[in-house]
Amino acid sequence: MSQPHEPVEPVPGPSGRTTTPITAELLRGALDLERTAHGVLPHRLPAWARAQCADGQLAMAEAQPSGVRLVFRTRATVVELDTLRTKTAYVGAPPRPDGVYDLLVDGRLAGQSHVTGGNVLMVDMTTGSAETRPGPVGTVRFAGLPDRPKDVEIWLPYNELTELVALRTDAPVETLPQGRRRVWLHHGSSISHGSDAASPSTTWPALAASLGEVELVNLGLGGSALLDPFTARAMRDTPADLISVKIGINLVNMDLMRLRAFTPAVHGFLDTLREGHPTTPLLVVSPILCPIHEDTPGPSAPDFGNLSAGRLQFRAAGDPAERAAGKLTLNVIREELARIVKQRAADDPHLHYADGRDLYGEADFADLPLPDRLHPDAATHRRMGDRFAELAFGTSGPFTADGD
Structure with a gap:
């Protein structure tokens, strides 16, 4: 039986608003909460995991709050959230769109907004250098909400590091109890992170979670x-009722390992997950279609031909002949993942495999091509979310509520 709503002690604020402390109890989708000079910063990897890798790309990605949302119950008609964002920009390219905040009321999208100010991480793609330019705290404001008790979710931008400074409302806030829905823990690349989705609640994992009526930890x-052991251990230690891992594209486009290393790395990752979740439904998903890397190894290299027009695209910089030496392509990875899962499933009936091309394949590419040759656009995220929900949460799927 679910626990009753817990009131959060408010602090009187200006203009009749009350300020509610932002604590872990108000957040979903984060594995850690770091206190900063301005407030708190949600992380999607725990501190001990972050300490095991000094890679700047990982540090930026895990601190961008994809799938992280503030969740509470209130009858407030006005909600204000002060944040300090860090937005990424590229030298020589037009400014990227502002990150979007989605407001959901009782599970339905009720508003969208963004903040101004904040820091800018200026990246020079030609040299690989980056510089942070500081800026002020901004406020996202939602008004005109229905004057009745309601469940409120504020989904944070998936592509902007977001320090949470203050939450203000014109009525008290109560926490919502955990455990009302099953928890789906998913790991993947930038495509799962959000790539070019329209907003944080419309990334394909967020859409699939909504359709499957589960709590998402993205x-x-x-x-x-990249099959990092610390990611596997973080997932092992995270409570979850359903788990999926989408493996492949980053291993190719970073040219990180050969087939000899890939196979035992996949086994090791799955072994670690099973240490904490021995019988949890576990779905291994291979890469979606990406024509530049189907049979051509990585690395992926930026194509600056259209950068001045705001279009950064990618090309495959490997040589197809290098497959003979063990270089990975998407087709090589799909074949090996299917073989590994089939082998393991003989002793693990809760382990399943899905071909990523069932989410986005050749017919989809003809209809909705990848704008930068690597990442899906907003319409493709919606298609993939619908497809995954049917594949995984449908009546014959591994995540059906009846279990397997």
Whole structure:
């Protein structure tokens, strides 16, 4: 039986608003909460895991709050959230769109907004250098909400590091109890992180979670789905009723390992997950279609031809002949993942495999091509969310509520 709503002690604020302390009890989708000079910073990897890798790409990705949301119950008609964002920009390219905050009321999208100010991380793609330019705290404000008790969710931008400074409302806030829905823990690349989705609640994992009526913990880490042991241990230690791992594209586009290393690394990752979740439904998903890397190894290299027009695209910089030496392509990875899962499933009936091309394949590419040749756009995220929900949460799927 679920616990009753817990009131949060408010602090009187200006203009009749009350300020509610932002604590872990108000957050979903974060594995850690770091106190900063301005407030708190949600992390999607715990501190001990972050300490095991000094890679700047991983540090940026895990601190971007994809799938992280403030969740509470209130009858407030006005909600204000002060945040300090860090937005990424690229030298020579037009400014990227502002990150979006989605407001959901009783599970339905009721508003969208963004903040101004904040820091800017200026990246020079030609040299690999980056510089942070500081800026002020901004406020996202939602008004005109229905004057009745309601469940409120504020989904944070998936592509902006977001320090949470203050939450203000014109009525008291109560925490919502955990355990009302099953928890789905997912790990993948930038495509799972959000890539070019329209907003944080419309990334394909968020859409699939909504359709499957589950709580999402999204460990989609842009550029960092690399079979890292610390990620596997973080997932092992995270409570979850359902688990999926989407493996492949980052290993190719970073040219990180050969087939000889890939196979035992996959086994090791799955072994670690099973240490903490021995019988949890576990779905291994291979890469979606990406024509530049289907049969051509990585690395992926930026194509600056259209950068001045705001279009950064990618090309495959490997040589197809290098497959003979063990270099990975998406087709090589799909074949090996299917073989590994089939082998393990003989002793693990809760382990399942899905071909990523069932989420986005050749017909989809003809209809909705990848704008930068690597990442899906907003319409493709919606298609993938619908497809995954049917594949995983449907009547014959591994995540059906009846279990397997």
